[in-house]
Amino acid sequence: MVLNVQAVRAQFPALHHQENGRAPIFLDNPAGTQVPQNVIDAVRNYYLHDNANSGGFFATSQRTDALKRSARETLADFLNASHPDEIVFGPNMTTLTLHFSRAIGRQFKPGDEIIVTQMDHDANVNPWLLLAQDKDLVIRWVRLDPEEGTLDLQTYESALNKKTRLVCVGHAANALGTINPIKKMAQMAHAAGAQIYVDAVQSAPHVLVNVQDLEVDYLVCSAYKFYGPHIGVLYGNYDLLEQLTPYKVRPASDKTPGKWETGTGSFETIAGTKAAVEYLASLGEGPSFRKRLESSYAKIAEYEQGLVWRLIEGLKAVPGIEIRGIVDKNHADMRVPTVVFRLKGQHPDETAQALADAAIYVWSGDYYAVETMRALGHAADGGMVRIGIAHYNTSDEIEYVLEKLYGLC
Ligand SMILES: Cc1ncc(COP(=O)(O)O)c(C=O)c1O
Incomplete structure (x- = not known):
């Protein structure tokens, strides 16, 4: 077809x-x-029928909570996460990454190493450079081969060592359009005892992301790049997210995903994001979503x-x-x-x-x-x-x- x-x-x-x-x-x-029109309708309908803060006893609040749950389910399908609670909504990829970097950084000690690449958007580079400054970490770079337009994987291999804690890399590059070999890079990171944080902002509109197949620990994308509203989405392996302690206010949930979502959510754009994924699914055929x-x-x-x-x-x-x-x-x-x-x-x-x-x-x-x-x-x-x-x-x-x-x- x-x-x-x-x-x-x-x-x-x-x-x-x-x-x-x-x-x-x-x-x-x-x-x-x-x-698409269904995204516009979803945002509009939220305001018309469901607009409320979450956690109340009345109908609009309960519909808002139901929307959050079902949007997490849809986004878990979209990324092939194993559980809806592995989906975190946030203002955009940059803010989610800055927030996440502060949380994971609490586990790092001086001399620990983070790998970043020359291929990446600054949103997956500078949060890590700033963290390194604050925590006295070492940054190692994966070189971009300017002739080939690909990452030089030899520089990746030599950057990895037993001090590496995190590898930060883009799935697809926002300038060159290159798709990086994420699964291979994830396996190499894990073999070295490190975790991997993947920026899928530019792949999500073109390649169906599969966090389980890619074997990634964390992955982040932005709905406004895949026909949705202005909002970001973070996937994290549930157990790993649970082990981390993000900065948050005291009354907010202590559980994942709620502990990662600071303040009141952007429920109308969450509705639009669910609709964007439904739009994408509507272009295909098959027995399941x-x-x-x-x-x-x-x-x-x-x-x-x-x-x-x-x-x-x-x-x-x-x-x-x-x-x-x-x-x-x-x-x-x-x-x-x-x-x-x-x-x-x-x-x-x-x-x-x-x-x-x-x-x-x-x-x-x-x-x-x-x-x-x-x-x-x-x-x-x-x-x-x-x-x-x-x-x-x-x-x-x-x-x-x-x-x-x-x-x-
Ligand atoms: C590859 C990539 N990563 C991150 C971002 C930042 O995304 P956001 O605007 O959601 O913070 C962009 C935005 O263009 C991007 O292209």
Whole structure:
């Protein structure tokens, strides 16, 4: 079964709004996706029928508690967690990670080591650098091979040792789009006696995450990157989360997941996040929710791969263009549909502005992939242009973008 892109697009109202007389082309998806109608309805319905704080005896409060429970179940299915209580909601991935880093850091002693990578978004780098400063920890780096666009696993192997406590790595890179070998990295971390914290923000819209198969201890993602509202989700192995002591106020729960969720939850966006996962499952077929997600993601991947390889081949035809990341189709399974490039003699902001003028929304700069841009030699000269495809983009849109880019050269 193939993805019916017109049926998909019909569900996203934002794709049909006009901006200066034409419908924009959303290729800023790694920075945030549009939402389908059922997500909008879920948020709206929460306000209309269920709006209350949690833990009360009255109907709206009880419906809010029921919503939290069922959203945890849905998100546990989405990530293949073994129990709904392994799902923690928080404002966004960055805040969840800063919060989590403080909690796990309480177990670390001076001289303990944390591994981070040059491939990661700063949200999975700087929380650990800050923790290291506070607790006198040692940071070790996994090198990004700028030619291959992949992590240099030899530097990972040599960074691991008996002092390593935690490995922090992204599932898919927000700049290069590279998918990292998380299962292998998790096994290597565990063999060294360390745990692994995975940033799945950029993989979750494209690859069906399976925390059990990946053998990860902790994994974090953001619903607004997979067609949901602005909220973050943390998965943690239940026993490991229970062993940690997060900073919290005294009356709040002492149990996981409640002890991790500071203050009042964003119940309307929790409702929207559940709806986003239900939307994704609705694109697939199968006897169970997880099977429908599997079928949906297979369709999405096949469709997005078609678009991204047309884009990459089209970009390769631009004289003097610099494209970084995996551009060999034999390694198609090692990337998500996010492509970074620079046009010859043009600042990335100029290219992004020219595309914006044609109602094509893309990003330029470093998108917080600070170390990646440094490794690519573009930390100080404006970074790169990023085009990020989602399953609602069309081949006509890709052709139009290529035509505009050819016109800029
Ligand atoms: C790979 C990656 N990690 C983390 C983040 C930060 O996510 P949030 O905005 O939810 O804090 C982003 C945001 O773009 C990202 O792309």
